[in-house]
Amino acid sequence: MDINDLSKDLAPIISNTMADVVEVKLREYLKKKSFKPGDALPKELELAEALGVSRNVLREALSRLRMLGMIESKKKRGMVLARPDILGAFERVLDPLIIDKNTLQDIFELRLVLEMGLAELLYINKTNKDIAELESIAKKEVNNDNSFRIKNEIAFHGKLYEMSGNDTLKRFQIMLLPIFDYVVTLEKKPTRGLVDHLGLVEILKNGTVEDFKKGMQAHLQPHFDRLK
Amino acid sequence: MDINDLSKDLAPIISNTMADVVEVKLREYLKKKSFKPGDALPKELELAEALGVSRNVLREALSRLRMLGMIESKKKRGMVLARPDILGAFERVLDPLIIDKNTLQDIFELRLVLEMGLAELLYINKTNKDIAELESIAKKEVNNDNSFRIKNEIAFHGKLYEMSGNDTLKRFQIMLLPIFDYVVTLEKKPTRGLVDHLGLVEILKNGTVEDFKKGMQAHLQPHFDRLK
Structure with missing residues (x-):
């Protein structure tokens, strides 16, 4: 039995970074709470505390959602859900x-x-x-x-x-x-x-x-x- | 002339975050240098210094590329270019x-x-x-x-x-x-x-x-x- 057989039987555990985990949690949260485009998100500090992660990790995850066009920052209103660019x-x-x-x-x-x-x-x-x-x-x-x-x-x-x-x-x-x-x-x-x-x-x-x-x-x- | 005409003539300036800018710069760099899947990226500290940005901003941008499956972290080798999941x-x-x-x-x-x-x-x-x-x-x-x-x-x-x-x-x-x-x-x-x-x-x-x-x-x- 060589190593290739072994790795076929024991599928490698995918090591998610904290940002991966937080990104998924945020998307689940937005979906579960039926956030609509224009709705304001909780503040960064509150989100970080609720998730028990550092603000840097939270920002990484938020940055991903921003890249997807799912959130944007508005003056005075802070972060709001946006209409994503589905092909971006x-x-x-x-x-x-x-x-x-x-x-x-x-x-x-x-x-x-x-x-x-x-x-x-x-x-x-x-x-x-x-x-x-x-x-x-x-x-x-x-x-x-x-x-x-x-x-x-x-x-x-x-x-x-x-x-x-x-x-x-x-x-x-x-x-x-x-x-x-x-x-x-x-x-x-x-x-x-x-x-x-x-x-x-x-x-x-x-x-x-x-x-x-x-x-x-x-x-x-x-x-x-x-x-x- | 109402405000709608004005905003049609004066297209709003899109305010890119630093992470947006760094993300684009990183993708341009990878393309220009013809990085192939498996090639190791420079270290975070070097990248941050070359771009003149904080490590947090760099990490935000890298996190986006990681989400797209464009980079992954390998033990000992650090970050390498990966084959993205094009539909992810x-x-x-x-x-x-x-x-x-x-x-x-x-x-x-x-x-x-x-x-x-x-x-x-x-x-x-x-x-x-x-x-x-x-x-x-x-x-x-x-x-x-x-x-x-x-x-x-x-x-x-x-x-x-x-x-x-x-x-x-x-x-x-x-x-x-x-x-x-x-x-x-x-x-x-x-x-x-x-x-x-x-x-x-x-x-x-x-x-x-x-x-x-x-x-x-x-x-x-x-x-x-x-x-x-």
Whole structure:
């Protein structure tokens, strides 16, 4: 029996710092007491005493909640609960150099899933003005060299997500794009799908939502082929 | 000219705490120096001195990075860069009671987009064993009362995402589901799509990826109708 077997059977005890513990306790407390955005929190000194921790440890935990946008400090009112930026923390960790390979692959696939699933929202919300803007983005791509490719991809797909009328989704996909591109460039030669951006614009103008799904599938086919 | 116009023209200056500033500086430093997971960070005292801040402020910022899973403490080696849990922080803020209405709606739509876009991954990765398990979950639903509905939804759709072979996606959708359900229950009476879970299983057994997309669309139709 070697050490690896042993560590498999005896799962390592995760050593939480005091800040970890206090952070969890604070979040549980806010939830249990049904704190709403705008509600004032007890003062630091009271919280530290109630938790039996030093003010430094409490401040560490509060700083985490502040980073998540869950609390903010208001003049005169002190700390209040705030509406968190749900993607803020996600954005901070999306660095291809520190994310493991499996997760990079997962994110690559996640973006494919989003692109494929976008059709319904697009067809509910698209306007002629949107389509005209999208077309002018797609037309700019012709004759552009490869260094502009990523910029164009961001512009075109960013506009598509904007047309979906969903700000969270738009921001989310902009975050995912560099990871997606990182994975793509790890592969050998980039291949292009049978339907290009101008082809997708044409479908949005005259085709049905089913046509668009087929067009997007053809556009992304080289990426799906990689997964097989 | 009222105060609202003024505050629109003069965007409020965001008052960053010292910890905000130090956190950004640390992340920039790690990126610039191409730190990789496992690399040891300089000691706290050195970092605090280089940044010209107190150790307490530095610890606040480090605590944030620790929460994001970007750094961890190792015996003898001190702080090292770690592979962050990319969804950990996201999970912390996904509370329907503190998220604003527009973002709740965005998340509702995001889940619809994921469901609609999942077909390709499912058809690449599905196995007979998976389908049998999915079927047994769907069969358990019959005659269940409404209180089990959410549990069944989680089980069924969780299994679907598991079948996609994408762990990040699976975890992501499990996080989104309570928000999705919260939005659904805000509406009046729940309506059911023309294709139920057993119908989707049947398609996975004998239908094409196109059939599955149509089936999922019919399954989710009542939700899409809400968006119009």
